[in-house]
Every structure is written in structure tokens, then in C-alpha cells.
């Protein structure tokens with residue numbers, strides 16, 4: 001795209017955007033000191049779908065009217081409520097409906113999946129993660145290793161980004177696997193790296209992992225709703241995600257999990273069980289035998305938090321209307337526009353560490369000028385009602401989200417950034 005830096009240019013792009021009306025289905029945060037918000041933080045918490053309140057109220061009404069009967073009565077009975085998410089989650093992750101389920105939260109799901117899939121043997125005890133993994137993923141795998149009576153330092157391998165490019169190079173993964181593959185039990189990697197915003201090639205990771213006999217799990221926290229995914233075809237063994245980022249499910253929303261069909265047929269002996277995974281037909285007989293529900297429904301432990309699921313369902317309805325392929329097309333344009341605008345205006349002062357050829361919507365920006373303090377700049381932007389986020393030690397994450405962000409938002413961001421930099425001088 002060849003851009004010009006004027007507001008008219010941004011407005012023209014918005015005018016031509018076939019998805020522009022979806023913005024109206026979301027609540028923008030409040031104005032602050034009479035300044036309109038510029039919200040570019042959907043990588044952390046997605047905006048509230050206007051319809052979420054109706055879905056939540058519907059559950060409250062059903063509870064009020066039907067009390068316990070709400071499990072089976074009303075427009076959307078609670079015993080089947082989680083299924084309202086299944087089709088969309090399958091579409092967004094490129095899975096069969098039987099392979100996905102909305103349940104729990106991300107770290108809880110990682111533990112459930114690791115409990116089942118991390119089966120260290122005498123020869124294969126190691127887990128491979130990336131060296132800059134999100135702390136919760138690191139804590140989860142480390143505690144899983146420890147819980148099997150193994151020493152973490154001896155059994156946690158790390159794939160590190162190259163200092164020269166700050167990218168995770170597949171050749172380095174390949175080399176690690178050639179060196180240690182026969183001792184690696186399990187690989188856990190992200191679809192999109194939370195800090196750098198780098199998009200990883202899940203299919204290639206799975207191919208390499210499988211070649212060396214490893215179980216492969218993927219953390220989709222920053223991928224789902226951001227980029228199209230093909231989990232089933234990639235051959236990944238398992239995956240998990242949260243729903244409060246690009247899925248706009250609200251703070252602490254119900255997350256989700258995927259297990260590949262081949263494991264659903266054979267079932268793993270080490271899968272942790274609860275009564276809600278028992279088949280519906282026998283669940284309330286209160287028997288002693290576990291009779292698994294079909295597919296991923298058998299992985300449910302407890303009856304789901306319906307109030308927390310309601311906004312997720314409201315948001316997934318919007319994804320169905322917009323379509324992830326169309327969203328991705330707009331997303332590429334929005335992020336390219338952001339990148340080019342920043343390069344034109346601040347080339348000597350800011351740089352993006354997010355690879356141009358492998359990213360979702362997020363750009364991770366670092367200050368490149370010693371006279372500018374990155375954290376202070378971020379705080380100054382906050383004072384101007386620009387909502388982005390800061391990740392220690394030195395990155396501002398900026399994520400224009402195609403469902404509800406406009407080219408004008410990106411333009412406004414660049415304008416306020418210029419003012420904020422000016423004020424620091």
C-alpha cells in the first residue's frame with residue numbers, strides 16, 4: 001500500500017472497508033477529559049459486544065423465571081449452552097466440531113491437557129518451550145515436570161529467538177530437535193508470540209515435532225480470532241486458548257481447548273475426569289462408571305459458568321457474520337497502514353520488532369532514540385486516552401483489531417504519538 005499521512009486518506013480507506021459497520025456492534029470505552037478513546041488493545045482485552053448485555057440478561061432472566069429448571073427450559077437451556085460456541089470455535093481454529101470445547105480458562109486447560117499428554121518415559125522426559133514464553137505457560141510446564149518427580153532444569157528445553165533478528169527461526173528448532181528430539185516428550189509453543197507479535201508456522205512446528213516422535217501442543221491465546229488457523233490439518237495433538245482477547249468474551253471469559261480426533265478415538269488413560277464429561281444420557285444417574293460424552297465434551301469437568309459463557313456466545317455470533325478470512329484481509333491492511341504511517345513519521349525514533357512477513361494484527365514497538373523514555377511515552381499516551389499496553393522490559397504493543405478498529409483510529413494514534421513525543425523533548 002502506498003499511503004499518505006493525511007486524515008482524508010484514512011477516511012477514504014474506512015469508506016471503502018466492507019467490514020466497517022461491525023464497529024457499531026461494540027461499545028467504545030469512555031471519553032477522558034473530553035478526549036475520545038483510541039483503543040488498540042484487543043490483544044489484551046477485546047471490546048464489549050453491545051449484544052453481550054442481552055445474552056447475560058437472558059441468562060439472569062432464565063435463572064429468575066425457571067430457577068433450576070433453566071438447565072432444561074428456556075430459549076437456550078444451560079445443559080446445552082456450551083454447544084452454542086462449538087461451531088464457531090471449530091471454524092476459527094480449523095477443527096472438527098468434536099475436537100473443540102468452550103471450557104475453563106487458559107492456564108487451567110493447559111494443565112488439564114499437559115496432565116494427559118505429558119507422559120515422560122525413561123528415555124523421553126523433556127518439554128520444549130520458547131525461551132520468551134508467557135510466564136503462565138512456563139509455570140505450567142515447570143510444575144508439570146516437578147509434579148512427576150523430575151528436575152525442571154534438566155528437563156526444560158528452550159527455543160530462543162536469534163538476537164540479530166529477535167525472531168524464532170525454524171532452522172534453530174530443527175537443530176534442537178535433531179540434537180535432543182529423542183529425549184523430548186512434549187513441545188508447547190504459541191501460534192502468535194505474545195511479546196513480539198511473531199506469527200509462527202504451526203503446521204511446520206507440528207511436522208518437525210512429529211518427525212521426532214514428540215507430542216505437540218499449541219497456545220492460541222494470541223492467535224484465535226486474530227489469524228485463520230488450521231489445527232486439524234496441522235496434526236497438533238492439543239491446543240488451548242483464552243476468549244478475552246480477540247474473541248471479545250469479557251474479563252476472565254471461558255476459554256477453550258482442542259484435542260486432535262485421533263486421541264478422541266483412542267482416549268488417553270491419563271485424562272482427568274469430572275461428572276460433566278460423563279455422557280448426558282447417564283450423567284444424572286449418579287452411577288460409578290464413567291461413560292464418556294462424545295468428542296471434547298468428555299473433557300469437561302464441571303458444569304460450565306453460564307453467565308461467563310454468555311458474552312463469548314454473543315461475540316462468536318459476530319465472528320460468524322464477519323468471517324475470519326475477511327477479517328484477516330482487513331487486518332493485514334490495517335496493520336500495514338499502521339506500520340507505514342509510523343515509518344513515515346517516526347523512522348528514527350521507533351522501531352517495530354514484529355516481523356513484517358509473519359504477524360497477526362499486533363505491532364510491538366520499541367523506542368529507538370535514547371532521548372525518549374519508552375515507559376513515559378506509553379504513560380503520556382494513556383493521558384491522551386490512547387489505550388495500548390506495555391510489556392516489560394521495553395515494548396509497547398499496539399493492536400488494531402479489524403472487527404472494531406478503523407483506519408481513522410490508527411491515524412489518530414499516530415497523531416497523538418507525535419504529540420506525546422513532542423512533549424518529552
Ligand SMILES: Cc1ncc(COP(=O)(O)O)c(C=O)c1O
Pocket residue numbers: 105106107108134136137190194219221222242255
Ligand atoms: C500466551 C498466554 N498464555 C497464558 C496466559 C494466561 O491466561 P489465563 O490467565 O487465562 O490462564 C496468557 C494471558 O494473557 C497468555 O497471553
